[in-house]
Amino acid sequence: MPPRGSRGALPPLLLLWALAACAARASEITFELPDNAKQCFYEEIAQGTKCTLEFQVITGGHYDVDCRLEDPDGIVLYKEMKKQYDSFTFTASRNGTYKFCFSNEFSTFTHKTVYFDFQVGEDPPLFPSENRVTALTQMESACVSIHEALKSVIDYQTHFRLREAQGRSRAEDLNTRVAYWSIGEAIILLVVSIGQVFLLKSFFSDKRTTTTRVGS
Amino acid sequence: LALYFHIGEREEKCIIEDTPSDTLVVGNYKVQRWDIHKHDFLESAPGLGMFVTVTSPSGEVLLSKLYGPQGTFSFTSYLSGEHIICFQSNSTRFAVIAGSKLRLHLDIRVGEHFLDESAIQTKDKVDEVNVRLEHLIEQIHHVTREQDYEREREEKFRKTSEETNSNILWWAIVQTLILISIGIWQIKSLRDFFISKKLV
Numbered sequence: 001m002p003p004r005g006s007r008g009a010l011p012p013l014l015l016l017w018a019l020a021a022c023a024a025r026a027s028e029i030t031f032e033l034p035d036n037a038k039q040c041f042y043e044e045i046a047q048g049t050k051c052t053l054e055f056q057v058i059t060g061g062h063y064d065v066d067c068r069l070e071d072p073d074g075i076v077l078y079k080e081m082k083k084q085y086d087s088f089t090f091t092a093s094r095n096g097t098y099k100f101c102f103s104n105e106f107s108t109f110t111h112k113t114v115y116f117d118f119q120v121g122e123d124p125p126l127f128p129s130e131n132r133v134t135a136l137t138q139m140e141s142a143c144v145s146i147h148e149a150l151k152s153v154i155d156y157q158t159h160f161r162l163r164e165a166q167g168r169s170r171a172e173d174l175n176t177r178v179a180y181w182s183i184g185e186a187i188i189l190l191v192v193s194i195g196q197v198f199l200l201k202s203f204f205s206d207k208r209t210t211t212t213r214v215g216s
Numbered sequence: 217l218a219l220y221f222h223i224g225e226r227e228e229k230c231i232i233e234d235t236p237s238d239t240l241v242v243g244n245y246k247v248q249r250w251d252i253h254k255h256d257f258l259e260s261a262p263g264l265g266m267f268v269t270v271t272s273p274s275g276e277v278l279l280s281k282l283y284g285p286q287g288t289f290s291f292t293s294y295l296s297g298e299h300i301i302c303f304q305s306n307s308t309r310f311a312v313i314a315g316s317k318l319r320l321h322l323d324i325r326v327g328e329h330f331l332d333e334s335a336i337q338t339k340d341k342v343d344e345v346n347v348r349l350e351h352l353i354e355q356i357h358h359v360t361r362e363q364d365y366e367r368e369r370e371e372k373f374r375k376t377s378e379e380t381n382s383n384i385l386w387w388a389i390v391q392t393l394i395l396i397s398i399g400i401w402q403i404k405s406l407r408d409f410f411i412s413k414k415l416v
Contacts (some may be wrong), residue, residue, distance in 0.1 A: 182387030
């Protein structure tokens with residue numbers, strides 16, 4: 001809550017903060033999408049705002065999902081089937097509620113974990129220029145450049161974390177598959193080869209009895 | 217609080233947050249109920265609340281509380297890993313009978329790297345830069361924690377890969393030995409059999 005300071009300055013400051021908060025939002029959510037399920041998200045966007053939707057599948061099956069982005073009129077802005085990772089930037093052509101959906105309906109029994117990051121608008125400047133008479137001081141511009149660098153560090157970190165999670169998920173799948181298939185193969189090998197010998201022995205046993213009968 | 221999705225009246229929807237240890241996670245939500253008469257989502261439905269449950273990676277429940285139709289919840293992660301945040305409304309009606317669904321607005325912030333605008337409204341220039349610097353230092357700490365967590369996970373990943381590698385090698389050797397010994401046993405067994413049956 002903003003501090004209850006000078007009452008005269010408070011409403012415009014609140015308005016500024018509210019505008020800044022509306023202008024830039026980033027929502028990132030990781031959720032589990034069960035098999036044959038579809039999950040939709042909605043966001044109200046003002047006209048002219050530049051937005052970016054980015055998604056990645058972290059675990060599950062072939063690590064792919066269907067994604068679809070529609071504008072308030074129902075026009076499909078972006079539609080991709082069975083994608084593992086993608087990033088889509090668009091500018092909102094009109095006010096309204098935009099909808100984007102992730103679908104796992106093509107999969108029969110694999111759950112997928114999907115991460116998406118929906119960025120609306122640009123970030124507000126660190127030092128707003130409304131109530132200043134001079135240019136940014138050196139301290140302030142240093143702050144601004146550190147802030148930008150850290151934002152991109154955090155962004156890269158997130159991407160790396162997702163890729164590492166995906167790689168680890170694949171490696172764990174591979175490990176369990178190798179273990180089970182190896183055990184299965186060894187058992188089949190034993191069963192088949194012992195069975196072969198006994199089957200062969202049984203062929204010769206029958207023939208022996210018939211030849212003795214014919215002989216006597 | 218702009219991003220929203222639909223959730224059934226008795227349905228539980230969960231989201232996953234993969235965070236390092238000692239990280240503060242703050243969540244803001246707002247829930248609206250669909251009104252059949254007005255054919256719109258009510259701005260606020262009295263009596264409607266949400267159960268928020270947070271489960272740590274070890275299965276321990278960190279937070280389980282009932283909040284009102286709008287609320288803020290936060291928790292600090294003790295372990296690093298996947299924390300599961302679940303939402304379920306306290307409504308006793310069933311969606312099939314009532315024909316209503318809920319709209320859940322959600323905003324989750326991980327780590328301290330969100331700008332606290334209210335603290336910036338100070339007249340003193342030095343204070344403002346001070347506050348910004350503190351915020352940046354907090355961001356850097358968050359990056360460091362994430363990197364430590366990444367190191368833990370890379371180690372786990374490497375162990376899994378090495379285990380797969382040794383598994384493949386070990387099982388290939390075992391299978392080859394089984395094959396050779398079974399082959400020898402087969403030939404011996406058949407030869408003894410044929411000799412005993414006086415075919416050879």
